[in-house]
Amino acid sequence: MHEHHPRTLACNVAALAEFGYLKDFPELLFRLLRGPDVRAVAKAGAEADKARRKAKGLASQREELRARLASRKLASELATVPAKATFDYFLSAALSKFGKGSKPVEVVPVQEPAEVQKPEAMEVDQKKKTAARRMSKKVRTVAKLAVQSLETYYGDRAYRFLFDAVADFFAALLTSDLQQLASGGKKRKIGLAAKWCPTPGSSFDRTTLLCEAIARRLFPRDSDPELTQLSEEHYAYRALHRLRREVLVPLRKVLELPEVYMSAQRWSELPYTRVASVAMRRYKSLFKKHDEERFDKYLEDVEAGKAKIAAGALLPHEIAAAAYRGQDDNVSELQWRRMVDDLRSKGSLHNCISVCDVSASMSGTPMEVCIALGVLTSELSEEPWAGKVITFSENPEIHLIKGKTLRQKMDFVRRMHWGGSTNFQGVFDQILRTAVEASLAPEKMIRTVFVYSDMEFNMASGSAYAAYYSRRESVPWETDYEVICKKFRDAGYGDVVPQIIFWNLRDSQSTPVTSTQPGVAMVSGFSKNFLKIFLKNDGVVNPEAIMMEAIAGEEYQKLAVYD
Known part of the structure; x- marks a missing residue:
């Protein structure tokens, strides 16, 4: 549709979201920039790496690695934000201005700084030399992605129209959810915009620069006298900082996303009734490992009809995957039963x-x-x-x-x-x-x-x-x-x-x-x-x-x- 009817797609973003997923829009922008086959290529690479690890006898370490990756993925959301702006936070603002009416500026190749400060979020046990080398590579990668995103934004009218429509849509949803949260309304009326909005610094954000665009809409310069006095680079940093700390973190906390509890190692507080079907299938082994007693009690309550388990987002063969492989799995059994009951209730x-x-x-x-x-x-x-x-x-x-x-x-x-x-x-x-x-x-x-x-x-x-x-x-x-x-x-x-x-x-x-x-x-x-x-x-x-x-x-x- 973007290729043949770009305006129709952009103007129907809100309507399409009602029978699709909010995550589809960042994914669409991502694929328009990186190519339609980017996920297939990444999957093939991951499968090749998996085969190599298995051949080397490292398959036994998968669960530990998966747990570390799950915790690390959202660790930045809960970590203390550096008091000083770092290069990759306001890189996109330094390259160009996203404000309305602004014109594209000449992109100057990024010169690597003589000394690269080690970020606080990096592994504490990592050697300084390796950290500096990795940071230098990260800076070059971020700069390359930012240049590509800006060139596409200013050079492709159809992409720019869609990008602005998606940014406006997310900003409107987040604003509505914040108002609902501030008024003390019912939590179930808060949508999933905060869940599917890219996290600043994530792969989606580095590729599309979508977070900065959303942040500028939520916190325009004229909304706060403090922002009007800042340079363009520091304004971009402050807007991103506020997007994370004042919007995404509180809304995600209300949504009780399992990743937030997992990254903070708060397994005993994790609300299993709020875990989505896909997340339950993905993390069930980790729940069993870190919170076995509570997780088993939850499954017993589901079987007794005292609690519910989500299954709506999974297809039948996805739920039955473990059974097809010859495994007896309580989660799969309960999700299967929930799916059958839901379908039967409709006729x-x-x-x-x-x-x-x-x-x-x-x-x-x-x-x-x-x-x-x-x-x-x-x-x-x-x-x-x-x-x-x-x-x-x-x-x-x-x-x-x-x-x-x-x-x-x-x-x-x-x-x-x-x-x-x-x-x-x-x-x-x-x-x-x-x-x-x-x-x-x-x-x-x-x-x-x-x-x-x-x-x-x-x-x-x-x-x-x-x-x-x-x-x-x-x-x-x-x-x-x-x-x-x-x-x-x-x-x-x-x-x-x-x-x-x-x-x-x-x-x-x-x-x-x-x-x-x-x-x-x-x-x-x-x-x-x-x-x-x-x-x-x-x-x-x-x-x-x-x-x-x-x-x-x-x-x-x-x-x-x-x-």
């Missing part, structure tokens, strides 16, 4: 069943997602299909998932029989045969069949197979779904032909049916939001319904096109 997918392709072609993430979604929909379905799943094979069968724990259920689905190819027709033949043998009433027939696969299906007839792969539309042929409809009509279930949802968990060129086929929805990728749509529509959907449901929310009505 139940009664008379539904999942078809899980666990063949070799599904290896990797698609397999993990397939099994997790298969178990999830089985727990959301009503009798007589509750707890049941079907797998693709030459002779598919309906299976009742066995096991009490999430790990046992995941393991059962993963170990179900599968053949070298998938017989798509056989799946629905099995459903129909079961209904006929049980003399099942039409109203109890399966209404929705969720198919989790990589979209590589065996066609039932040779003519259909040839027509499908040759794309010859002029040649008469029946798709799998049309054949299924005919079989159900012949068996007396013509009015209750199952609705089919093809969920493509891997990129594929195959298309079993056209996108306009009645009773068929084709979904690519995986998202819990799609499951919410299916829940709301009781599992009876079509491609148009999915699209309309996805964009019909009130928050979308606030969007407007400007270019």
Whole structure:
């Protein structure tokens, strides 16, 4: 959108934040400056480093390192601010002025100072020579990033418009939260702007200079007589100092972010009920290590229904990751239960069943997602299909998932029989045969069949197979779904032909049916939001319904096109 409709994106920042995340905007600015693949490159580098550490036998030190990094990340927020301005704090102000109406100035290459003062926040046991060398490298890096940011800001009108819109938006949110805090209002009305606003000196700030822009909006020169007497460099430093100490620190304290307690080693005070789902998954081992008794008591309270655990931001396969690896994990079990309860409270997918392709072609993430979604929909379905799943094979069968724990259920689905190819027709033949043998009433027939696969299906007839792969539309042929409809009509279930949802968990060129086929929805990728749509529509959907449901929310009505 930024490339083709930059004004529309910038003018809709506030509206987009209502159904997205505030952290998306700093991330967007970051990627516009560093490149769209910067995260993928960083992830690849991290994985390579991880492999090297493991090869050197350092894997056992990961937990200690992770704890130190988590504490160090936010340590600067609680540390005493130096009484004297340091070079990297007002570097951006020295390079250029961000005030309204100011013009870009000529950027002069940064000359390294003869002596570099060691920052107070650096490790006390670090040698002076190494500290000076690292600081010198840091200064050069900060200067390079600042120059790049300023050149883009003044040279790219679309980026400048978006940058100003994001800075204005964060400043407005922080101002509102401060007013709510000062008035003694309810804490739950304070938003998450302070959480997702970059911390001064962080990688986001060094790359985008966003913190200085926000600070200047919150503390303009004319807001305080003391600021009017300062030089540009010291004004920038004072504004950043006040942003941190007067805005971010008090608001983050009210939000009770776990990182604040962890960095201060205040484990016994950490409020577990306030820990977000992603943070709970990330830090659970540290909670267990540093505060085992309280953390175990919290999990017991959750299991007894006396407390709640967050799960909203996690996808099913993310919660089930530990179970997929063969681990019994209480946190995962409780988060899974919370997710199922939340989804069920929005409506139940009664008379539904999942078809899980666990063949070799599904290896990797698609397999993990397939099994997790298969178990999830089985727990959301009503009798007589509750707890049941079907797998693709030459002779598919309906299976009742066995096991009490999430790990046992995941393991059962993963170990179900599968053949070298998938017989798509056989799946629905099995459903129909079961209904006929049980003399099942039409109203109890399966209404929705969720198919989790990589979209590589065996066609039932040779003519259909040839027509499908040759794309010859002029040649008469029946798709799998049309054949299924005919079989159900012949068996007396013509009015209750199952609705089919093809969920493509891997990129594929195959298309079993056209996108306009009645009773068929084709979904690519995986998202819990799609499951919410299916829940709301009781599992009876079509491609148009999915699209309309996805964009019909009130928050979308606030969007407007400007270019």
